[in-house]
Amino acid sequence: MKHPKEEQTFVMVKPDGVRKGLTGEIIKRFEQRDLKIVALQMFEPTREQIDEHYPKDEAWIARLGQKTLKTYEKYGFDPKAELGMDNDLEIGKEVRKWLVDYMLSAPLVRMVVQGIHAVDVVRKIAGPTLPFMAEVGTIRGDFSIDSPLLANKEKRAVMNLVHASETPEEAEHEIEHWFGKGAKIYSYKRFGVDE
Numbered sequence: 001m002k003h004p005k006e007e008q009t010f011v012m013v014k015p016d017g018v019r020k021g022l023t024g025e026i027i028k029r030f031e032q033r034d035l036k037i038v039a040l041q042m043f044e045p046t047r048e049q050i051d052e053h054y055p056k057d058e059a060w061i062a063r064l065g066q067k068t069l070k071t072y073e074k075y076g077f078d079p080k081a082e083l084g085m086d087n088d089l090e091i092g093k094e095v096r097k098w099l100v101d102y103m104l105s106a107p108l109v110r111m112v113v114q115g116i117h118a119v120d121v122v123r124k125i126a127g128p129t130l131p132f133m134a135e136v137g138t139i140r141g142d143f144s145i146d147s148p149l150l151a152n153k154e155k156r157a158v159m160n161l162v163h164a165s166e167t168p169e170e171a172e173h174e175i176e177h178w179f180g181k182g183a184k185i186y187s188y189k190r191f192g193v194d195e
C-alpha cells in the first residue's frame with residue numbers, strides 16, 4: 001500500500017556544492033535517511049532555464065531582500081551604507097540577478113528524491129537558507145558559513161550548496177521544468193524500507 005505522504009521532491013547540487021566535492025556527501029545524507037534517488041544527472045543549465053526556475057513575482061523577490069535586511073538589522077549594519085539601497089524589493093531584484101549568475105558558474109547536479117514526507121524531510125536535511133544560521137547536522141550547517149552580509153558586499157548570492165523544492169506543488173513543477181515532461185523517473189524497492 002502506498003504511504004499517504006509518499007512524495008517526490010526536486011533537488012539540485014549548486015555550483016559551490018559541486019566545486020567543494022560535496023555531491024556524494026549530499027546524496028548520502030538523503031539516502032541514509034531512507035529516501036530514494038529516482039533520477040540523477042550532472043548538467044549545465046542555460047540562463048533562461050535558471051531565470052525561469054526562480055519565481056518572478058514581487059512578493060518572492062521582496063522576500064529575498066528581507067533576508068538581507070534582517071541580517072543587517074540583527075548585526076547593526078546600515079543597508080544604505082553597505083549596498084546603496086534599503087528597500088526590500090530593490091535589494092531583492094539585485095539578489096535575484098546575482099543568484100542567476102551564481103547558478104551558471106559551474107555544472108549542477110539535478111535529482112528527484114522520493115520517500116515519506118520527502119519535501120519537508122529534504123528541506124530539513126538541507127537546513128535553512130542562510131548557512132550561518134543553519135544548525136550543525138544539516139548540509140548547509142555542516143559545510144558552509146556564508147551570510148548575506150559578506151555575499152551582498154561581494155555582490156553575489158549566498159552560496160548554500162543545495163536547492164530543494166519548498167512544497168509538493170513546487171516539486172511537481174520543478175521536476176517537469178528540469179527533467180522535462182514524461183522524463184524517466186525510476187522505480188525500485190529499497191531493502192528494509194519498501195518491503
Ligand code: ATP
Pocket residue numbers: 064065066067068069095099128129130148151152156157158159160162163164165166
Ligand atoms: P533554494 O530555493 O535554493 O532551495 P531557499 O528556498 O532556502 O533555497 P530562497 O528564499 O528560495 O531560499 O532563495 C533562493 C536562493 O537565493 C537561496 O538559496 C540563496 O542562494 C539565495 N539568497 C536568498 N536570500 C539571499 C540574500 N538575502 N542574499 C543573497 N542571496 C540570497
Ligand code: MG
Pocket residue numbers: 164166
Ligand atoms: Mg526556495
